[in-house]
Amino acid sequence: MRSKELSLYIHIPFCVRKCAYCDFLSFPAEEGLRQKYYERLCREIAEAAGDYKGRSVISIFFGGGTPSLLTGDMTLRLMDIVRDKYCLSTDAEISLEANPGTVDKDKLKAYKKSGINRLSIGCQSLNDKELAVLGRIHREEDFYRAFDAARNAGFTNINVDLMSGLPGQKPADYEKSIRKLIGLKPEHISAYSLIIEEGTEFYNRYNDDLLLRDKGDIPRLLPDEEEERQMLYMGRDILRSAGYEQYEISNYALPGSECRHNAVYWQRGDYAGFGLGASSCVDECRWKNTDDIKEYISGDAAGLKRDEQKLSLEEQRSEAMFLGLRLIRGIDKKTFALRYGGDPYAFYGEWIDKMVNEGLLQDTDGKLKLSLKGQDVANYVWGGFV
Numbered sequence: 001m002r003s004k005e006l007s008l009y010i011h012i013p014f015c016v017r018k019c020a021y022c023d024f025l026s027f028p029a030e031e032g033l034r035q036k037y038y039e040r041l042c043r044e045i046a047e048a049a050g051d052y053k054g055r056s057v058i059s060i061f062f063g064g065g066t067p068s069l070l071t072g073d074m075t076l077r078l079m080d081i082v083r084d085k086y087c088l089s090t091d092a093e094i095s096l097e098a099n100p101g102t103v104d105k106d107k108l109k110a111y112k113k114s115g116i117n118r119l120s121i122g123c124q125s126l127n128d129k130e131l132a133v134l135g136r137i138h139r140e141e142d143f144y145r146a147f148d149a150a151r152n153a154g155f156t157n158i159n160v161d162l163m164s165g166l167p168g169q170k171p172a173d174y175e176k177s178i179r180k181l182i183g184l185k186p187e188h189i190s191a192y193s194l195i196i197e198e199g200t201e202f203y204n205r206y207n208d209d210l211l212l213r214d215k216g217d218i219p220r221l222l223p224d225e226e227e228e229r230q231m232l233y234m235g236r237d238i239l240r241s242a243g244y245e246q247y248e249i250s251n252y253a254l255p256g257s258e259c260r261h262n263a264v265y266w267q268r269g270d271y272a273g274f275g276l277g278a279s280s281c282v283d284e285c286r287w288k289n290t291d292d293i294k295e296y297i298s299g300d301a302a303g304l305k306r307d308e309q310k311l312s313l314e315e316q317r318s319e320a321m322f323l324g325l326r327l328i329r330g331i332d333k334k335t336f337a338l339r340y341g342g343d344p345y346a347f348y349g350e351w352i353d354k355m356v357n358e359g360l361l362q363d364t365d366g367k368l369k370l371s372l373k374g375q376d377v378a379n380y381v382w383g384g385f386v
C-alpha cells in the first residue's frame with residue numbers, strides 16, 4: 001500500500017525591509033530575535049514529526065518573508081532534522097524563496113548541498129524604476145547575478161516571480177521585462193498582477209487611484225483596466241510562444257517543471273506548516289500557528305495552534321471547486337465525485353450552468369475548466385462556489 005503523502009511548509013518571516021506592496025507576515029528583525037526564532041523552528045519541526053509517522057514527505061517549501069536570509073548552515077541543519085525525523089521521499093521537491101539582494105555564490109552552493117533542489121527567485125521586475133517604486137532591495141543587475149550564481153551552484157529548476165500592473169508601468173515596459181526574463185530560460189515563471197492590499201504603503205499611496213479605476217475612470221498612476229488586460233494577454237502569448245505552458249492562472253512552466261508543492265495546495269493534498277503564522281491542513285483538519293512572534297518563541301507545541309477546524313464535506317467540496325479551477329486543466333468530474341460524494345453538478349448545478357452559458361466555464365472531456373474569458377473574471381466564477 002502506498003504511504004500517505006505530506007508536504008511541509010517552513011516560514012521564515014524576516015526581511016531586510018518591508019516592500020511597499022507587501023501584506024505577507026514579514027518584517028525586519030535584529031539578529032538575536034532571528035536566532036531565537038530559528039531555534040524554536042528547529043524544535044517545532046522535530047517535535048511534530050511523531051504526528052506524521054509513516055507519511056512520505058513529497059515536497060518542502062521554505063517561504064517567507066525572506067528564507068534566503070538563512071545561512072547555508074541553517075538550511076543544512078533544518079534539512080538534517082527533516083531527514084532524521086521524517087520519511088523524506090528520494091525525489092522530493094525542495095524549494096526555497098530567494099531574494100536576489102540576499103544571496104551570493106557561496107550561499108547558493110551551500111543551499112544546494114543541503115538538499116534544496118528548486119529556487120524561487122523574487123525578481124518582480126527587470127526595470128530599476130519599477131523595483132524602486134515597489135521598495136525592493138535589489139536592482140536588475142542583482143537579479144542577473146543571483147540567477148547566474150544559482151545556475152553555477154547547480155540549480156536546474158528555477159522559478160522567477162514577475163509582476164504586472166505596477167504604478168507607472170506601460171505594456172511595453174512589461175513586455176521588456178518578460179522578454180529579458182525568457183532570454184535566461186528559467187524553468188518556471190510565476191506571472192502575477194499586482195493586488196493592492198489594505199494596510200500596505202501602496203494602499204495609502206494608490207487607494208484613490210483604485211477607486212477611480214473601479215468607477216471605470218482613468219487612474220493617475222496605476223495602469224487602467226485596458227492596459228492591465230493587455231499586459232495579461234501579452235504575457236500569456238509571449239510565454240506560450242517561448243514554450244512555457246500555462247498550467248495555473250498565474251503559473252507557467254517548461255514541460256515537466258510544474259511546481260509540485262503548489263499543486264498540493266490546489267489539489268487539496270495534506271500539508272503541515274511550521275513557523276510563525278504557518279497554516280496546515282491534514283486529514284481535512286485545518287489550523288494556523290500563532291502570528292505573535294513572542295508567543296511563537298516561548299509557546300509549547302499545543303500553544304502554537306490557532307483556529308483549529310475540522311472541515312465539513314460541504315467546505316471540502318467548495319475548496320475543491322475554487323482551488324481546482326485555478327488549474328488550467330480544470331477539475332476531473334469523476335475524481336471529484338469519488339472524493340466528495342457526487343458530481344459537481346449535484347451541488348453547484350445551477351451556478352455551473354450559468355457560468356457555462358456565460359462562456360466562463362467549459363465542460364469538456366469530463367472536465368470543468370475556466371475558459372480564457374473565465375480566467376479574466378476568475379474571482380466572479382469562484383464566488384459561486386464559496
Ligand code: SF4
Pocket residue numbers: 014015016017018019022023024026064065066099122
Ligand atoms: S521581500 Fe517579499 S516578503 Fe519581504 S517585504 Fe518584500 S514582498 Fe514582502
